[in-house]
Amino acid sequence: MSVNLTPSPDAVRAVAVTVVAEPPPDAAAIVAFLATDGAPPTRTPFTREQVERLGFTGKASTVVNLPVAQGPDVVLVGLGSPAAVDVAAVRDAAGEAARAVRADPVVVLDVSTLPDAVRADAHDLGAALVEGVVLGRYSFDELRSSAATALVEIVLVVGAAGGDVTEDLELGAARGLVLARAGALSRDLANAPGGHLDAPALALVARQVAAESGLEIVVHDRAALVEMGCGGLLGVNAGSVSEPQMIVLRYRPVVPGEDVPHLGLVGKGITYDSGGISLKPSNAMHAAMKMDMTGAGAVLAAMSVLRELGTEVAVSAYLACTDNMPSGSATKLGDVLTTRSGRTIEVVNTDAEGRLVMSDALTLANEDGVDAIVDVATLTGACLAALGPRTAGLIGTSPDLVAQVRAAAARTDEQVWELPLERAYRPWLDSEIADIKNLGGESAGAIVAALFLAEWVEDTPWAHLDIAGPMRVDADSAWRVKGATGYGARLLAEVVSAFRPPA
Secondary structure (H helix, E strand, O other): OOOOOOHHHHHHHOOEEEEEOOOOOOOOEEEEEEOOOOOOOOOOOOOHHHHHHOOOOOOOOOEEEEOOOOOOEEEEEEOOOHHHOOHHHHHHHHHHHHHHOOOOOEEEEEHHHOOHHHHOOHHHHHHHHHHHHHHHOOOOOOOOOOOOOOOOOEEEEEOOOOOHHHHHHHHHHHHHHHHHHHHHHHHHHHHOOOOOOOHHHHHHHHHHHHHHHOOEEEEEOHHHHHHHOOHHHHHHHOOOOOOOEEEEEEEOOOOOOOOOOEEEEEEEEEEEEOOOOOOOOOOHHHHHHHHHHHHHHHHHHHHOOOOOOOOOOEEEEEEEEEEEOOOOOOOOOOOEEEOOOOOEEEOOOOOOOHHHHHHHHHHHHHHOOOOEEEEEEOOOHHHHHHHOOOOEEEEEOOHHHHHHHHHHHHHHOOOEEEOOOOHHHHHHHOOOOOOEEOOOOOOOHHHHHHHHHHHHHOOOOEEEEEOOOOOEEOOOEOOEOOEEOOOOHHHHHHHHHOOOOOO
């Protein structure tokens, strides 16, 4: 690995967030917010009519820079309809604002210009503002000769009412900074090319993260995986020159005298997916297959912040990592793999590899006796086709656990849509020579893939996130920037923070 994958999280850690009553006189610009209805903020020496003559209506995610003769310039960011403005809209606007002043290391946000209903929850507002600014300014610069954008060094939140409001804003901003750091790490991992970040290199990053974050870590290499009988992971790795790695991370809170809930997280870690013998075409999506480890990256990033969030839940994470390459030793169509559980899989398509590596990881989670499992994977193009690039598919066996994931998704604005685990499709996975095959026909691909995973979950409450759609975006939009989105890191951290064993 010749790329350093810690600068983005380190830079986020160094950001200073301060709540002040008035903007500093030497500020270059102040960000103010304006909905589609209402007068411009009092700090703006312009009327609504003047602003609209510039073509700015307050539509969501629109921006206009207003030079001011005396004092800081004003950057107006649209919020959309006043009735629809919520914390997610503020996060979006803060992301746009951060790029509007991308050359300035200091971002000044005037919260007095926000609707009263949003300012009422100062804690969540503080978190959303910081997440939006930090993630909206994110740039993966480790392979550039010079940085593409200035790092955010200071966020000034202006216009707080003081007292409890200021304290809540500060506490929320601190939490937002931690979650943004998880998002930045997840993005760094997914943006790194497969030639720089193979499975052993990812294991090195995990060791570093574990040491910094108070996590226990065990890394199982090829020899260990052979002894453990992890034939799913080994089968996908068979064509590679890089060793596979099953990375196991554990977070243990200090809660004396109490039994704590125990959650299992499983992440798909295909560091580059060529498709194996079932080779992918050389198109844009193939080039993005360095991001096929986004699930594992999201899990690792979420684990990295649990101590700082004061999480009172025990968490065990299983990252099943390898690349998927064609060679003379690669798994062939029709081969049968024996997994950790003893169940056998007929491989009818080597490009349906994520479910193979995850079968072993899910078995290990079950063996550890977790109360529930949440897995995250860039699993199927079918889910992208069904839900598009903004929404992940959510499928599970426990309505309670699914509801917990949905609540976390709402808090982070990482959208999910529940799909049915339609058991009537299970016969499509029947094999003539093994316990199951790894592909089930042309229809309902996301659901059939989930049915495959469910075979290894057994009776443990389980929720599955198929993030093939929202793993990346093609253009800057709100707090998402072109490239890897880091989807799932913040969501999983919120799931763990509020986790309760399903009823």
